[in-house]
Amino acid sequence: MKVPKKVQTLAFRDISPQAPVHIIIIPKVKDGLSRLSKAEERHVEVMGHLLYAAKTIAKQENLDDGFRIVINDGPNGCEHKLDPVETVRPFLLR
Numbered sequence: 001m002k003v004p005k006k007v008q009t010l011a012f013r014d015i016s017p018q019a020p021v022h023i024i025i026i027p028k029v030k031d032g033l034s035r036l037s038k039a040e041e042r043h044v045e046v047m048g049h050l051l052y053a054a055k056t057i058a059k060q061e062n063l064d065d066g067f068r069i070v071i072n073d074g075p076n077g078c079e080h081k082l083d084p085v086e087t088v089r090p091f092l093l094r
Contacts, residue, residue: 008046009053021061025053036073 008029014022027033027050033043051069058067 014027017036021063022080023057023061025050025057034053036071 009025011023011025014024025078027046054069
């Protein structure tokens with residue numbers, strides 16, 4: 001799967017998928033963004049890149065009939081800390 005170079009994200013398939021297509025998209029540079037609920041105005045561009053990457057990947061994956069984007073935020077939002085460095089992790093699911 002390719003994300004355009006101008007888009008500042010990394011994308012990879014989940015090793016334990018919850019759907020037939022389960023892709024994790026993360027920002028290359030998060031600028032202090034650790035979760036959506038802590039986003040500030042300066043993070044608007046980062047969030048835009050994440051959503052554009054999701055749209056681009058959905059097209060590559062032929063998800064023409066629809067897809068969903070999930071952002072888990074906080075312990076009550078099913079967020080799991082996967083590594084010592086927190087980062088926003090949108091999931092693209094079908």
